[in-house]
Amino acid sequence: QVQLVESGGGLVQAGDSLRLSCAASGRTFSSYSMGWFRQAPGKEREFVAAINWSGDSTYYADAVKGRFTISRDNAKNTVYLQMNSLKPEDTAVYSCAAARAGFLVTTVGLYNYWGQGTQVTVSS
Numbered sequence: 436q437v438q439l440v441e442s443g444g445g446l447v448q449a450g451d452s453l454r455l456s457c458a459a460s461g462r463t464f465s466s467y468s469m470g471w472f473r474q475a476p477g478k479e480r481e482f483v484a485a486i487n488w489s490g491d492s493t494y495y496a497d498a499v500k501g502r503f504t505i506s507r508d509n510a511k512n513t514v515y516l517q518m519n520s521l522k523p524e525d526t527a528v529y530s531c532a533a534a535r536a537g538f539l540v541t542t543v544g545l546y547n548y549w550g551q552g553t554q555v556t557v558s559s
Contacts, residue, residue, distance in 0.1 A: 436460075436461065436548075437459055437460060437461045437463075437464070437467065437533045437547070437548040438459065438460040438461070438548070439457055439458070439459050439460075439531050439532070439533060439548055439549065439550035440457070440458050440550055440551070441455060441456065441457050441529065441530065441531055441550045441551065441552060441553040442455070442456050442457075442458070442553060443455040443456050443553060444529060444553030444554045444555045445554075445555070445556070446556045446558065447521055447555075447556070447557055447558070448557070448558050448559075449521060449522055449523055449557055449558065449559050450520060450521065451521050451557070452517070452518060452519045452520075452521065453518045453521065453555060454515055454516070454517050454518070455471070455515065455516040455518065455529055455531075455553060455555070456513055456514075456515055457469070457471075457513060457514045457515070457516075457531030457550055458511075458512060458513050459512045459513070459514070459533065460512070461512070464509060464512040464533075465488055465489075465509040466488055466535070466537065467488060467533040467534060467535060467536070468485060468486070468487050468488055468533070468534040468536045468537065468538060468539060468540045469485065469486050469505075469507060469514040469531060469532070469533055469534075470482065470483070470484065470485040470486070470531065470532045470533075470534065470540060470541070470546060471483040471484045471485075471505060471514075471516045471529060471530070471531055471532075472529070472530050472531075472532060472543065473525075473527035473528065473529045473530070473555075474527055474528050474530070474552075475526060475527040475528075478527075480530075480543060481496065482496050482541050482542075482543070483495070483496055483499055483503065483516070483529070484496065484499065484503055484504075484505035484516060485505065485539050485540055485541050486505045486506065486507055486514065486539070487537060487538055487539050488536075488537045490506065490507045490509070492538075492539055493505050493539075494539050494541055498524075499518075499525075502518065502519050502520045502521075503516060503517065503518050503519070504516070504517040504519075505517075514531055516529065516531075518555070521555075521557045522557060523557045523558065523559045524557075525555060525557050526555060526556050526557050527554075527555060528552040528553065528554050528555075529552060529553055529554075529555050530549055530550050530551070530552040530553075531549075531550045532546035532547075532548060532549045532550070533546065533547060533548040534546045534547055535547050
């Protein structure tokens with residue numbers, strides 16, 4: 436069982452930066468692939484970024500490529516999402532997720548555990 440708790444969301448202006456954190460419980464964090472997803476009001480949940488168990492492989496949605504960076508610290512059981520050059524269209528609830536897989540996982544249905552999410556609001 437893995438519990439995930441996100442933090443770091445908030446209200447920022449367009450062009451600003453935020454760093455989201457996702458703290459995981461459990462001693463097997465390093466064996467999980469991790470991902471970030473977001474859901475805006477009235478829209479489907481969408482994939483943002485993923486990272487494999489060791490942190491040496493990452494993948495991004497086209498909408499955030501070049502602006503967002505996913506990373507992880509297995510010693511701290513934490514995954515991060517650095518978000519730069521934020522845009523109003525980035526406004527959403529951001530959730531982290533864990534998949535029992537060593538490889539990159541980008542499909543929502545393959546994730547086993549989810550956090551409650553943290554709100555990110557970007558004003559224009």
